[in-house]
Amino acid sequence: MSLRDEFIKLLREDETFRMAVAGLLGLDSILNELKSLREDFKELVKLEKERLDENNKRWEENDKKWEMNEKRWMENDKKWEENFKRWEENDKKWEMNEKRWMENDKKWEENFKRWEENDKKWEMNEKRWMENDKKWEENFKRWEENDKKWEMNEKRWMENDKKWEENFKRWEENDKKWEMNEKRWMENDKKWEENFKRWEENDKKWDEAMKRFSRIELELGASVESQYSRYVWEDLRDELRARGEVVEQRVRNMDLDGVEIDLLVTTDRAAYVVEVKVRPTINDVGALLAKADVVREKLGKPIVPILTGSYIGSEVEAYAKGKGVRMYRY
Template sequence: MALSAEEKRRFLRALEEDEEFRLAVAGLLGLDEILKELRRLREDFTTFVKAEEERWRENEKRWEENWRRWEENERRWQENEKRWEENEKRWQEAYRRFEAIEEELRRLREDFTTFVKMEEERWRENNKRWEENWKRWEENNKRWEEANRRFSRIEETLGALSESFYSWRVWEDLKEELRARGEEAVRRVRNAKVDDVDVDLLVETGNRAYVVEIKIRPRVEDVGALLAKAEVVAARLGKEAVPVLAGAWIGDDVEKYARSKGVSVYSY
């Protein structure tokens, strides 16, 4: 049965406006499963779209983060580029300085080599001079030793002569004093030895022993040594010991000290 134009319009309007009617018609036409499948597809598509939107938002966030990172990296690269340019300038300056230092070291090495050669030559010359001076010193040392030996012999000779002379002078003076005191010498010994004690001149009388110490230039400590010798002689001989100091240059301090200790002083 054919529909009129008005019925067709009404039918189409009912399909558009009445969903229940539209579904009923679709069921009659066998479109119910198709609609269900389309509905499922629409739901899956909606889920897919939402998932894609979520992924897109996440990717957009990631892209924004990556973009920020790229911008940060770009900024760092620019900073590093500037640093590299500055470092390049510094390296070039350092290289120029290194070349200047290397040139200076080369000149210093040449100067040092020249200096070493000059010093080696000077050392050889000085070594020769030192050897010559050493030989001269050895010769002078031998001469000095010989002169010293001669001087020692002369000194010993003069000492012996001086001691002999002063012993004679002391004996002459002492002999007069003994005569004036009514004493007479019973023994006179030069370079006497009493109990391992050396006495330059020992003069004995009946009651006394005169212990004479002869020094060209006596010192204070010589007075003490003389007193010690007098004590040894007195103990050994059992007589009064009279210490006597004789010399050529007797200082005032030595003479005063000797006399204060009861020592007779003969100065010549």
């Protein structure tokens, strides 16, 4: 093997010999610098990868927070829908209440005082709703400001390589905003709980009012039935005397084979079946005719159905007269 071949072999196989030759030729500093640059480059690539991984994690966490925030908005919308339904039901109750007030003007001096207190409560409730609306307006403004901040943040991400320190600071600010947003959600949930409690109290008041209305209707119905029955009997008695009919019996609140009759008057010629209603309807006319059929079958006499009341509509009166029902209005 020649000296040349031996020299080339050593350069290929012996790294120490190769580095010595490179040093003699002035290449060792270049090789060391290249090695150092390669190591620095690897470190830079590693650092950049760590930064990108950390940034991706933050974006994933931010996306999850936005998803959770969207769910909360959907739940909040459902609560608003339920709240609107409750307002519609409440409006219907107020309409029904207004009709009842028209029928009981003389009975509610004490109730007027209670309604005045209720109106004050509604005024206070309205003020609270106005305050709630202001809070929602302020919340929307904050969301607009948050959107603007996100647009600015997007631009800053484009300058990512030069702005890492500033970006980390902004992430800390964003975390604080999420903490503040969480506190606001907790405050909003408390407001909803308070609102539901008020609805429960309102429902209890309505239940109590309905019970009182029912008691008044029963008492009023019994009183009116007794009074109107007496009026009908006095007028009918004069008519019977004028026609020469002899009264055989007069019975109030009679139960005839399971049929309840307000007033039954029988004479030697006919039987008079009286139905008492404050505001009779067409259905009441039909019920009276059915009772008249039962009495006719039971007593075997001609039947004269009589319907009495205070508020008798023209349609009801026309229908009753068409069916042969006599009308007494008081």
